[in-house]
Amino acid sequence: MMISFFLLVAVFSGVFYRSEYNSEKDYPSKVAATLEQYRQCYGKYPTSIGEVPNVPPLPRGMRYQAGENRYTFFYPTSEFFSGYSYSSERSSWKWIDD
Numbered sequence: 001m002m003i004s005f006f007l008l009v010a011v012f013s014g015v016f017y018r019s020e021y022n023s024e025k026d027y028p029s030k031v032a033a034t035l036e037q038y039r040q041c042y043g044k045y046p047t048s049i050g051e052v053p054n055v056p057p058l059p060r061g062m063r064y065q066a067g068e069n070r071y072t073f074f075y076p077t078s079e080f081f082s083g084y085s086y087s088s089e090r091s092s093w094k095w096i097d098d
Helices: 002-024 027-042
Strands: 062-068 071-076 082-087 094-098
Touching: 027 071
Parallel strands: none
Antiparallel strands: 062 071, 071 082, 082 094
């Protein structure tokens, strides 16, 4: 009985995270032009999305990381060390399962 409960929770939490991802996966394309403008002005991407005016905040659960030449977004799932990764270098999402 208890095992069934935990399996049910695991399945629904995975469905929840994937549905959240599906609704938020267009965020990088919405902010890409603004991030490129920032890079043109300052020579690097912002270290935080909050540094850039007029950019909507990150969706709940999504993370942002940047260096001089690229930025990434990561959207974790309920699975341990798994999620979707978006890279400015490839301009697409990729499933990460480590």
